[in-house]
Amino acid sequence: MSRAFTPKVVTANALIEGDVVYLTATGEWTRRHDQARLFTEQQAAEAALSAASLQVADVVGVYLADATEGATGPQPDHFRERFRATGPSNYAHGKQVDL
Amino acid sequence: MYHYTDFDEAFVRSRVAQFRAQVERRIDGALTEDEFKPLRLMNGLYLQLHAYMLRVAIPYGTVSSAQMRQLAWIAETYDKGYGHFTTRQNIQFNWPALRDVPDILEALADVQMHAIQTSGNCIRNVTADHFAGAAADELADPRPVAELLRQWSTDHPEFQFLPRKFKIAVTGAAADRAVIRSHDIGLQIVEQDGEQGFKVIVGGGLGRTPMIGKVIREFLPRADLLPYCEAIVHTYNRLGRRDNKYKARVKITVHEHGIEAIRADVEKAFRRIRPEFSGVDQEMLAGIEAQFATPSLRSGATTAYDTAYQGDPVFRAWADTNLTAHKDADHAIVTISLKAHGATPGDATADQMRLMADLAEAHSHGELRISHEQNVILPHVHKADLPTLHAALSGAGLGTANVGLASDIIACPGMDYCALATARSIPVAQEIATRIDELKIEHEVGALKIKISGCINACGHHHVGHIGILGLDRAGVENYQITLGGDHTETAAIGTRMGPGFAADDVVPAIERLILAYLDLRDSADETFLETFRRLGDAPFKAALYPETRARHAA
Ligand code: HEM
Numbered sequence: 001m002s003r004a005f006t007p008k009v010v011t012a013n014a015l016i017e018g019d020v021v022y023l024t025a026t027g028e029w030t031r032r033h034d035q036a037r038l039f040t041e042q043q044a045a046e047a048a049l050s051a052a053s054l055q056v057a058d059v060v061g062v063y064l065a066d067a068t069e070g071a072t073g074p075q076p077d078h079f080r081e082r083f084r085a086t087g088p089s090n091y092a093h094g095k096q097v098d099l
Numbered sequence: 100m101y102h103y104t105d106f107d108e109a110f111v112r113s114r115v116a117q118f119r120a121q122v123e124r125r126i127d128g129a130l131t132e133d134e135f136k137p138l139r140l141m142n143g144l145y146l147q148l149h150a151y152m153l154r155v156a157i158p159y160g161t162v163s164s165a166q167m168r169q170l171a172w173i174a175e176t177y178d179k180g181y182g183h184f185t186t187r188q189n190i191q192f193n194w195p196a197l198r199d200v201p202d203i204l205e206a207l208a209d210v211q212m213h214a215i216q217t218s219g220n221c222i223r224n225v226t227a228d229h230f231a232g233a234a235a236d237e238l239a240d241p242r243p244v245a246e247l248l249r250q251w252s253t254d255h256p257e258f259q260f261l262p263r264k265f266k267i268a269v270t271g272a273a274a275d276r277a278v279i280r281s282h283d284i285g286l287q288i289v290e291q292d293g294e295q296g297f298k299v300i301v302g303g304g305l306g307r308t309p310m311i312g313k314v315i316r317e318f319l320p321r322a323d324l325l326p327y328c329e330a331i332v333h334t335y336n337r338l339g340r341r342d343n344k345y346k347a348r349v350k351i352t353v354h355e356h357g358i359e360a361i362r363a364d365v366e367k368a369f370r371r372i373r374p375e376f377s378g379v380d381q382e383m384l385a386g387i388e389a390q391f392a393t394p395s396l397r398s399g400a401t402t403a404y405d406t407a408y409q410g411d412p413v414f415r416a417w418a419d420t421n422l423t424a425h426k427d428a429d430h431a432i433v434t435i436s437l438k439a440h441g442a443t444p445g446d447a448t449a450d451q452m453r454l455m456a457d458l459a460e461a462h463s464h465g466e467l468r469i470s471h472e473q474n475v476i477l478p479h480v481h482k483a484d485l486p487t488l489h490a491a492l493s494g495a496g497l498g499t500a501n502v503g504l505a506s507d508i509i510a511c512p513g514m515d516y517c518a519l520a521t522a523r524s525i526p527v528a529q530e531i532a533t534r535i536d537e538l539k540i541e542h543e544v545g546a547l548k549i550k551i552s553g554c555i556n557a558c559g560h561h562h563v564g565h566i567g568i569l570g571l572d573r574a575g576v577e578n579y580q581i582t583l584g585g586d587h588t589e590t591a592a593i594g595t596r597m598g599p600g601f602a603a604d605d606v607v608p609a610i611e612r613l614i615l616a617y618l619d620l621r622d623s624a625d626e627t628f629l630e631t632f633r634r635l636g637d638a639p640f641k642a643a644l645y646p647e648t649r650a651r652h653a654a
């Protein structure tokens with residue numbers, strides 16, 4: 001029995017700034033979670049992960065993270081990914097003010 | 100203070116140049132991340148959740164005013180205007196960009212600082228009692244020995260690829276302020292028959308398997324220190340497990356082989372190694388010691404202090420919590436709290452760093468310390484200066500009178516910054532401190548250590564907190580486990596887990612119930628939280644933590 005596949009985004013950190021980035025539908029990297037491409041099929045997600053992992057000059061630590069389609073685009077499922085998409089909670093730093 | 104020799108200077112500069120070239124090769128693609136990662140870690144550069152993080156060593160916690168100003172400048176120029184002081188006497192910058200890091204390291208080298216061996220499976224930054232060289236209860240200043248160990252361990256060819264990281268802490272006082280029983284090697288300067296030497300403790304550690312260190316030698320003559328430490332690390336390098344990262348620390352080696360077997364092996368290695376040390380190290384130590392001489396302390400009346408203490412209740416409250424006895428009765432050791440209620444524990448803005456640097460210059464012989472409890476110390480302040488100092492600190496949000504109290508919380512970066520975290524720790528600390536301030540009870544409660552980690556690695560020392568809080572991920576929700584009865588001092592103990600964890604919203608009320616229960620349970624105002632816990636055991640505290648269960652039992 002194959003379990004239902006949880007939709008995923010491809011995410012990483014930008015090499016120079018360290019910023020959290022997401023792969024878009026056009027194969028670029030965006031800093032906005034809601035602009036990421038949401039993969040609904042395991043095979044496509046894994047293929048995108050392998051391809052993105054080769055972009056060593058742009059990004060570090062590529063992986064797949066669970067996400068759900070929302071009104072404005074994909075939203076993170078797990079609280080860790082929510083923090084990555086917004087920034088730290090003790091200061092108004094990072095994406096919550098930069099984007 | 101220790102000043103770099105030409106050798107130190109050239110070494111640090113060459114490491115900066117080397118790293119600059121490595122960063123360039125990473126950016127232009129000549130190095131892959133797999134190749135680059137160990138190189139950046141060797142230079143203290145981590146990749147965290149939102150950005151890179153640079154960890155800068157503050158050896159044995161001592162910094163000069165000039166160095167503190169440079170840290171402020173770096174925070175402002177390359178970061179977001181602040182720095183985070185940690186439990187291992189480091190400062191961390193949370194937002195540097197990769198291509199700026201070589202310039203930051205260059206700026207650090209300009210003031211004789213670096214980030215070497217703040218990461219990786221090597222001997223890390225050697226830590227020491229933050230009151231070293233000033234405390235009234237001290238037998239000898241532990242920092243010269245810490246510096247000797249640093250020189251011996253830096254780039255030591257045999258010890259660059261140990262099974263796992265290796266941490267050493269030294270204290271010169273019986274009162275353990277350096278957490279030596281939670282380190283791989285803990286050293287305490289002791290005296291026997293009029294001769295100074297060391298009590299050597301090995302195999303302490305926190306993390307997923309917390310252990311209290313065991314005494315391997317009750318008395319080690321002073322001159323035998325380096326060969327004996329080398330024998331310990333050598334034995335560990337040989338026996339330590341490399342098959343399982345979680346069993347690789349020396350605490351596990353000691354646990355699995357037993358302290359007797361380890362002692363026998365170490366003594367054997369020591370007999371072989373000892374003749375290789377011809378005494379050059381002892382000559383070096385003598386030279387280092389001269390650099391740590393106590394500054395020439397001023398004499399003079401302390402009337403200004405006495406007057407303020409009698410007349411100003413705010414000053415008195417601060418003096419009662421934030422001052423420690425200096426070996427010179429006219430002086431005091433001042434702990435500056437980086438724990439303003441509701442602020443991030445251990446953070447200081449660039450302006451605050453500069454102010455502390457200026458105040459250290461004016462009142463503490465240009466010297467500051469960083470404590471493992473994430474506060475800053477001015478070690479040598481004449482008592483007559485204290486009212487002025489307190490006023491200046493209070494004007495900059497640095498006058499909080501809470502050192503050693505419930506809101507003087509240690510918290511690791513947790514999931515606000517750390518890539519390994521399973522939950523946040525900073526907001527929990529902020530909320531507890533804010534609540535304690537609302538209740539206005541911390542002076543009545545007295546000595547209480549709350550320590551919070553955002554995962555089992557225990558960087559926030561939760562195992563040795565009187566109240567320890569560990570943040571976990573339970574099915575995609577932050578959950579906090581509470582341990583009680585931990586102790587980081589000479590009476591070290593690992594805390595006991597009380598029961599099921601608490602959701603983020605429930606943890607602050609749970610801590611409040613614990614503190615109020617203690618006030619009811621203590622037999623007098625002199626009995627501390629830890630003493631009450633030791634006298635009564637878990638049961639009454641569990642009842643306070645889990646009132647529903649009690650209600651159910653009663654029903
Ligand atoms: C944010 C980046 C950090 C990372 C990746 C990190 C990683 C780790 C890991 C993996 C361990 C467990 C080691 C083991 O038991 O083998 C550990 C332990 C520890 N770390 Fe961190 N840590 C970080 C931040 C900090 C900070 C900010 C502090 C100081 C506040 C700190 C101080 C310690 C201490 C005291 C221990 C436990 C003592 C021990 O058993 O060594 N770490 N850290």
Ligand code: SF4
Nearest residue numbers: 511517520553554558
């Ligand atoms: S305890 Fe865990 S969450 Fe906290 S700093 Fe250490 S590794 Fe990160």
